[in-house]
Amino acid sequence: GAGVSQTPSNKVTEKGKYVELRCDPISGHTALYWYRQSLGQGPEFLIYFQGTGAADDSGLPNDRFFAVRPEGSVSTLKIQRTERGDSAVYLCASSPRGRGRFNEQFFGPGTRLTVL
Amino acid sequence: DAKTTQPNSMESNEEEPVHLPCNHSTISGTDYIHWYRQLPSQGPEYVIHGLTSNVNNRMASLAIAEDRKSSTLILHRATLRDAAVYYCILRDVGTYKYIFGTGTRLKVLA
Secondary structure (H helix, E strand, O other), rough: OOOEEEOOOOOEEEOOOEEEEEEEOOOOOEEEEEEEEEOOOOOEEEEEEOEEEEEEHHHHHHHOOEEEEOOOOEEEEEEEOOOHHOOEEEEEEEEOOOOOOOOEEOOOOOOOEEEE | OOOOEEEEEEEEEEOOOOEEEEEOOOOOOOOEEEEEEEEEOOEEEEEEEEHHHHHHHEOOOEEEOOOEEEEEEEOOOOHHHOOOOEEEEEEEOOOOOOOOOOOOOEEOOO
């Protein structure tokens, strides 16, 4: 079946602009996660959705970052007033549920964001 | 969050076994040990996980020390396609997020 998809695959923007990154999770997965990965580092947790609600947004670096998942499926990560330091690969993952004994996360290929 | 320590990089010859170590001396009783790997230009993918007993699946084996302070991911016959960054991660059964470290970059030599 279809895996997690993310669009666009690459996004180049100018400092100060607004960007939206989209994630389509695996159908039926109630849990959705956003991570950010800088060059040479492991992915860094940003936010976790269980259904439509953000259950944990403790990883969002500041109030320029916001994410939504209005119908409990597709999610959009929004970044306002982008800065050069926001340049990274943004990864989305989904899983059948959030907590539990085991809950494999399925990752998308990521969106590479470059802020000039 | 309990942390893991892994070597930055390792090399292996093709078709030979590879043992990727991970130290997690502060592991708690409810932490599961997970391994993910990230191939170039892709998102991480699940490899294997375990709690106390050694585990085997089609991709790899996981050997867990008796005191659970360390574990080893074993690839029985490395192929060029196994070249990736391998992450060892602890995750409490009651939580949902992964805390990734920098992982081990595995290079497979033809």
